[in-house]
Amino acid sequence: MQLTLWTYEGPPHVGAMRVASAMRGVHYVLHAPQGDTYADLLFTMIERRDTRPPVTYTTFQARDLGGDTADLFKRSVRDAYERFKPEAMLVGASCTAELIQDDPGGLARACNLPVPVVAVELPAYQKKENWGAAETFYQLVRAFAGPHVPPPGTPRTAREPGDTSRRPRANLLGPTALGFRHRDDVREICALLGRLGVDVHVTAPLGASAADLARLGEADFNIVLYPEIAGQAAAWLERNFGQKAVRTVPIGVTATRNFIAEVAALAGVDAAPLLGEQTSRLPWYSRSVDANYLTGKRVFVFGDATHAIAAARVAADELGFAVVGLGTYSREFGRELRAAAALHGVEPLISDDYLDVEAAITAAQPDLVLGTQMERHIAKRLGVPCAVISAPVHVQDFPARHAPQMGFEGANVLFDTWVAPLMMGLEEHLLTMFREDFEFHPEAAASHLGATTQAAARSAENSRMDATPEGAGARALRWAPDAEKELGKIPFFVRGKARRNTESFAALQGLATITVETLYDAKAHFAR
Amino acid sequence: MTIAALLPEIPGCGAAPRIAASDAGRATVTTAEVTTAKVTTAKVTTERGQREVFCGLTGIVWLHRKMQDAFFLVVGSRTCAHLIQSAAGVMIFAEPRFATAIMEERDLAGLADMNDELDRVVTQLVARRPDIKLLFLVGSCPSEVIKLDLGRAAQRLSRRMMPDVRVLSYSGSGIETTFTEGEDACLASLVPELPAQAPDAAPSLLVAGALAEAVEDQFSKLFAGLGIARVAYLPPRRACNLPAVGPNTRVLLAQPFLAGTARALQERGAALLTAPFPLGAEGTTEWLRAAATAFGVNADRFETVTALPAQRARQAVARTGARLAGKKIFFFPDSQLELPLARFAAREMGMQIEEIGTPYLHRQHLAPELALLGDDVRIVEGQDVDRQLDRCRAARPDLTVCGLGLANPLEAEGLATKWSIELLFTPIQGYEQASDLAGLFARPLARRELLKV
Numbered sequence: 001m002q003l004t005l006w007t008y009e010g011p012p013h014v015g016a017m018r019v020a021s022a023m024r025g026v027h028y029v030l031h032a033p034q035g036d037t038y039a040d041l042l043f044t045m046i047e048r049r050d051t052r053p054p055v056t057y058t059t060f061q062a063r064d065l066g067g068d069t070a071d072l073f074k075r076s077v078r079d080a081y082e083r084f085k086p087e088a089m090l091v092g093a094s095c096t097a098e099l100i101q102d103d104p105g106g107l108a109r110a111c112n113l114p115v116p117v118v119a120v121e122l123p124a125y126q127k128k129e130n131w132g133a134a135e136t137f138y139q140l141v142r143a144f145a146g147p148h149v150p151p152p153g154t155p156r157t158a159r160e161p162g163d164t165s166r167r168p169r170a171n172l173l174g175p176t177a178l179g180f181r182h183r184d185d186v187r188e189i190c191a192l193l194g195r196l197g198v199d200v201h202v203t204a205p206l207g208a209s210a211a212d213l214a215r216l217g218e219a220d221f222n223i224v225l226y227p228e229i230a231g232q233a234a235a236w237l238e239r240n241f242g243q244k245a246v247r248t249v250p251i252g253v254t255a256t257r258n259f260i261a262e263v264a265a266l267a268g269v270d271a272a273p274l275l276g277e278q279t280s281r282l283p284w285y286s287r288s289v290d291a292n293y294l295t296g297k298r299v300f301v302f303g304d305a306t307h308a309i310a311a312a313r314v315a316a317d318e319l320g321f322a323v324v325g326l327g328t329y330s331r332e333f334g335r336e337l338r339a340a341a342a343l344h345g346v347e348p349l350i351s352d353d354y355l356d357v358e359a360a361i362t363a364a365q366p367d368l369v370l371g372t373q374m375e376r377h378i379a380k381r382l383g384v385p386c387a388v389i390s391a392p393v394h395v396q397d398f399p400a401r402h403a404p405q406m407g408f409e410g411a412n413v414l415f416d417t418w419v420a421p422l423m424m425g426l427e428e429h430l431l432t433m434f435r436e437d438f439e440f441h442p443e444a445a446a447s448h449l450g451a452t453t454q455a456a457a458r459s460a461e462n463s464r465m466d467a468t469p470e471g472a473g474a475r476a477l478r479w480a481p482d483a484e485k486e487l488g489k490i491p492f493f494v495r496g497k498a499r500r501n502t503e504s505f506a507a508l509q510g511l512a513t514i515t516v517e518t519l520y521d522a523k524a525h526f527a528r
Numbered sequence: 529m530t531i532a533a534l535l536p537e538i539p540g541c542g543a544a545p546r547i548a549a550s551d552a553g554r555a556t557v558t559t560a561e562v563t564t565a566k567v568t569t570a571k572v573t574t575e576r577g578q579r580e581v582f583c584g585l586t587g588i589v590w591l592h593r594k595m596q597d598a599f600f601l602v603v604g605s606r607t608c609a610h611l612i613q614s615a616a617g618v619m620i621f622a623e624p625r626f627a628t629a630i631m632e633e634r635d636l637a638g639l640a641d642m643n644d645e646l647d648r649v650v651t652q653l654v655a656r657r658p659d660i661k662l663l664f665l666v667g668s669c670p671s672e673v674i675k676l677d678l679g680r681a682a683q684r685l686s687r688r689m690m691p692d693v694r695v696l697s698y699s700g701s702g703i704e705t706t707f708t709e710g711e712d713a714c715l716a717s718l719v720p721e722l723p724a725q726a727p728d729a730a731p732s733l734l735v736a737g738a739l740a741e742a743v744e745d746q747f748s749k750l751f752a753g754l755g756i757a758r759v760a761y762l763p764p765r766r767a768c769n770l771p772a773v774g775p776n777t778r779v780l781l782a783q784p785f786l787a788g789t790a791r792a793l794q795e796r797g798a799a800l801l802t803a804p805f806p807l808g809a810e811g812t813t814e815w816l817r818a819a820a821t822a823f824g825v826n827a828d829r830f831e832t833v834t835a836l837p838a839q840r841a842r843q844a845v846a847r848t849g850a851r852l853a854g855k856k857i858f859f860f861p862d863s864q865l866e867l868p869l870a871r872f873a874a875r876e877m878g879m880q881i882e883e884i885g886t887p888y889l890h891r892q893h894l895a896p897e898l899a900l901l902g903d904d905v906r907i908v909e910g911q912d913v914d915r916q917l918d919r920c921r922a923a924r925p926d927l928t929v930c931g932l933g934l935a936n937p938l939e940a941e942g943l944a945t946k947w948s949i950e951l952l953f954t955p956i957q958g959y960e961q962a963s964d965l966a967g968l969f970a971r972p973l974a975r976r977e978l979l980k981v
């Protein structure tokens with residue numbers, strides 16, 4: 001039993017819904033009680049989809065449990081088929097139906113529908129949303145591409161480099177409904193591939209039909225955009241069709257360039273023209289003098305593994321930030337995240353416990369948080385700027401404009417959205433210059449953080465500090481009132497750092513009380 | 529429907545909850561003090577099929593705001609946690625006063641283990657939150673199906689943690705409760721805990737059903753004006769301030785979905801007043817009148833106290849709701865507030881009712897509403913969402929009141945909608961809120977007139 005306040009991922013059947021809703025002509029019959037229909041609102045409200053998700057719920061009640069829930073399930077399957085006439089049926093159980101052990105797959109097959117039925121078993125008490133999406137996609141790919149697998153030993157008829165009869169073609173795998181910027185990433189990557197001279201054969205699951213899945217094996221290779229969702233299906237396609245997979249996730253300028261080179265190598269096309277173009281503004285913006293102030297900004301990164309690892313890399317290598325924390329809620333990708341954390345020299349945080357994440361962020365005292373909507377709330381309480389880089393999604397993560405995370409345009413978007421919450425460089429200089437001005441009193445916050453956040457953040461900081469054992473340790477150091485006052489004169493955006501440095505200096509010196517002298521000794525100490 | 533009434537006989541659906549969610553059969557109304565209502569013959573059809581309604585866990589979203597020293601621990605699955613989180617919409621609170629103990633594979637191996645696990649989680653929770661005075665263990669479908677006896681667990685934990693923390697239990701599971709029935713189950717679980725009134729206590733009024741504080745304050749003032757001095761509310765703002773109950777308590781339901789709570793209060797000897805619900809000027813007046821009659825307030829005094837605010841409410845509704853006269857409205861089942869809302873829409877805004885869907889119809893508690901609605905309205909109890917959508921599309925109502933899963937798809941088909949959940953989260957009861965209520969209905973249409981894209 002796990003005590004949970006907020007969850008980063010829904011149950012696995014929500015992952016299946018994300019796949020079914022992304023596709024065309026697939027209908028999902030879910031054995032579930034009425035309350036589980038809440039999941040519809042994720043699609044209609046958060047993603048603002050204009051149709052209901054293609055899902056029928058059996059909505060069995062307590063009284064049905066004594067009777068025949070299996071019969072109810074069969075009735076639902078038949079009715080759903082009659083009404084929606086899908087090309088393929090997906091069937092499964094939610095957490096409650098898993099316990100009553102009807103067999104959705106067997107029951108649906110017994111209905112003898114004239115369309116293929118794919119049963120997905122998603123263990124609701126072990127697995128979560130992304131796993132559910134991956135498993136569902138994998139099962140669908142197997143079901144529809146499976147019949148086209150060449151007999152073992154058949155040599156793969158690869159497209160010859162320089163073959164002019166057709167362009168090389170790739171499948172784009174992984175985008176789903178309710179995905180973080182999947183819609184925009186797909187458009188961006190399709191455009192990039194077009195400029196390379198590579199055709200997109202099938203994009204799946206987003207926009208694909210069952211018939212499209214059947215054609216997956218015809219592509220020359222696969223591109224795994226979201227490993228959390230498409231990794232397993234791509235591995236199966238590789239084993240059965242001999243299709244290689246591009247697994248570099250094109251987030252950030254360098255990764256995008258590597259991605260292009262990798263695609264070009266597999267496609268047998270020349271990447272040089274595209275790589276020779278000045279395609280993203282990020283490198284120049286990052287080198288421009290105004291970006292100097294970004295140097296060493298402490299950034300805490302948390303999200304799904306793919307986005308978190310990519311964000312940490314971009315933050316460090318392309319923006320010159322210092323990564324002070326890196327974590328993910330995707331336990332399945334713990335190994336990858338640990339490797340990335342080692343690269344940045346930080347402790348990996350692999351947890352889906354919101355309170356752990358909050359404690360880690362509070363302790364790290366970052367200047368910027370790159371996280372999910374949950375971290376956005378943590379950051380707001382701490383008065384720290386935040387940009388969202390990953391699901392779980394919120395209605396704000398479906399902006400009206402084109403705002404990809406991937407490709408060169410994606411890199412531009414990252415620059416803008418991560419830098420905007422920080423203060424402009426010039427603004428920071430002016431603040432330092434005028435800090436004695438009455439308008440820059442110690443309580444003044446940056447205008448874009450709102451008038452009240454500073455005080456709130458300070459009280460949040462205090463209460464949190466007092467509540468945690470580490471905080472108690474830090475508070476054993478007493479700040480003399482005049483030192484506290486002096487600290488208040490330091491602009492808020494460096495105050496946290498000053499407090500942290502002074503306290504660690506004082507601890508180093510074995511001091512119990514921090515005076516104004518200590519403050520300036522510490523400043524000198526760290527100025528070296 | 530009466531799901532819960534059938535529970536004890538049903539194998540495989542867990543410990544019979546002490547709260548029967550919607551048991552019409554056993555509810556008895558003390559006729560002596562009932563506002564007499566003409567019994568109507570409105571055609572009520574029952575429909576069975578896919579329901580598109582939240583489960584009772586959703587009530588936690590507003591109940592935890594209402595009772596500020598109570599904590600709600602759902603014992604359930606990741607789905608349950610995700611439902612509350614999604615229904616709450618945004619995640620604003622650092623540590624909300626609700627959480628889910630998510631059952632995992634290894635918990636399902638054996639029951640003894642499960643109780644130990646629950647104790648461990650509760651201990652962990654209480655250590656984190658010393659401010660908790662009342663802890664609700666909230667049952668879910670999974671906990672009911674595996675017969676986890678939360679009632680016993682609550683007693684065990686209560687014994688261990690009293691007097692610091694009182695532990696109660698109720699079920700918000702989707703196999704037994706729809707949406708607002710979670711509040712009913714929660715309040716019903718509080719009733720046995722209410723202190724007993726002295727047998728010779730002066731008559732007092734108990735208003736049952738969560739209301740916004742501003743609304744409570746307005747009602748308190750009106751009751752004071754009527755000379756009804758002893759008024760208490762259930763749930764109280766602080767769970768440690770439970771109102772007393774006894775044979776001299778008169779209960780006025782502020783919400784139509786409190787079947788179990790009403791019955792539990794009657795079992796404590798309280799007398800139930802039946803009235804229309806306090807939505808709109810008319811509903812509010814009749815609701816207050818039920819109390820006035822029970823407390824022997826004379827007609828002149830009642831007139832003096834209510835005439836002015838009722839007049840103000842009528843005028844405000846007329847202004848706000850002007851564009852709604854003659855417009856067609858269609859209600860999908862959601863909160864059980866559908867009947868009183870439809871009565872308000874029809875009688876105070878002149879709307880034409882196409883269909884009133886309701887997840888459950890408590891015929892006694894809603895008799896006054898049925899009487900006001902008249903005979904020729906279509907009421908559908910239960911749901912088959914696809915067939916209901918067919919009817920809705922065919923009727924082409926000017927306004928459709930429906931849940932969040934249906935609203936945008938219907939808008940995309942050209943139908944104006946109002947999310948029903950907003951009618952639950954917004955204060956709509958009483959005179960001063962009548963025009964806000966009208967505004968909730970009017971805004972979708974006003975917006976359509978404004979938009980030129």
Ligand code: SF4
Nearest residue numbers: 035583608668669702
């Ligand atoms: S319907 Fe049942 S399983 Fe689903 S969220 Fe509600 S209580 Fe949990």
